[in-house]
Amino acid sequence: MALPWALAVLSLLPLLDAQSLACPNFSVPITNASLDQISGKWFYIASAYRFPEYKKEASKIHAVFFYFTPNNTEDTILLRQYMTIGDQCIYNSTSLKVNRENGTLSKHSEP
Ligand SMILES: *[C@@H]1O[C@H](CO)[C@@H](O)[C@H](O)[C@H]1NC(C)=O
Ligand SMILES: *[C@@H]1O[C@H](CO)[C@@H](O)[C@H](O)[C@H]1NC(C)=O
Ligand SMILES: *[C@@H]1O[C@H](CO)[C@@H](O)[C@H](O)[C@H]1NC(C)=O
Numbered sequence: 545m546a547l548p549w550a551l552a553v554l555s556l557l558p559l560l561d562a563q564s565l566a567c568p569n570f571s572v573p574i575t576n577a578s579l580d581q582i583s584g585k586w587f588y589i590a591s592a593y594r595f596p597e598y599k600k601e602a603s604k605i606h607a608v609f610f611y612f613t614p615n616n617t618e619d620t621i622l623l624r625q626y627m628t629i630g631d632q633c634i635y636n637s638t639s640l641k642v643n644r645e646n647g648t649l650s651k652h653s654e655p
């Protein structure tokens with residue numbers, strides 16, 4: 545499911561680039577310190593999308609919280625997410641790859 549993943553990425557931006565006020569700089573490198581900072585429980589508050597399909601999907605979401613568990617040795621982040629969509633409660637977990645040099649996270653499909 546692409547949407548919660550997009551939400552997670554958006555939630556990270558303010559932390560990874562605290563200096564730039566106007567717009568996030570995507571080339572800010574990720575360090576052990578920033579990984580430690582994002583570790584823990586997060587709540588989904590709001591989202592904004594240009595793409596109509598994402599907007600439609602987002603309107604179905606009632607509540608989301610998720611946990612980031614970074615592994616600084618492996619350069620991965622375990623993402624465990626709990627979503628209430630419609631009348632369903634959905635749990636999913638996935639591993640994100642940390643690309644330190646360009647400050648991005650990527651999601652690989654399950655093997
Ligand atoms: C973003 O970061 C890169 C690399 O650190 C730098 O070259 C670039 O000037 C920065 N851009 C802005 C808008 O700060
Ligand atoms: C990170 O991954 C390595 C290799 O899989 C593992 O040995 C280590 O225990 C992990 N560290 C944490 C904090 O989970
Ligand atoms: C980041 O943390 C890992 C695991 O503790 C360590 O092996 C690595 O050297 C650290 N990297 C930096 C740049 O401090």
Ligand SMILES: *[C@@H]1O[C@H](CO)[C@@H](O)[C@H](O)[C@H]1NC(C)=O
Pocket residue numbers: 545634635636637638653654
């Ligand atoms: C959970 O994640 C897996 C792998 O990304 C995906 O195939 C599955 O559809 C997801 N389940 C839900 C309920 O989103």
Ligand SMILES: *[C@@H]1O[C@H](CO)[C@@H](O)[C@H](O)[C@H]1NC(C)=O
Pocket residue numbers: 643646648
């Ligand atoms: C960042 O680096 C990773 C690994 O080198 C690469 O796969 C990814 O495409 C890069 N992303 C961007 C936005 O440059």
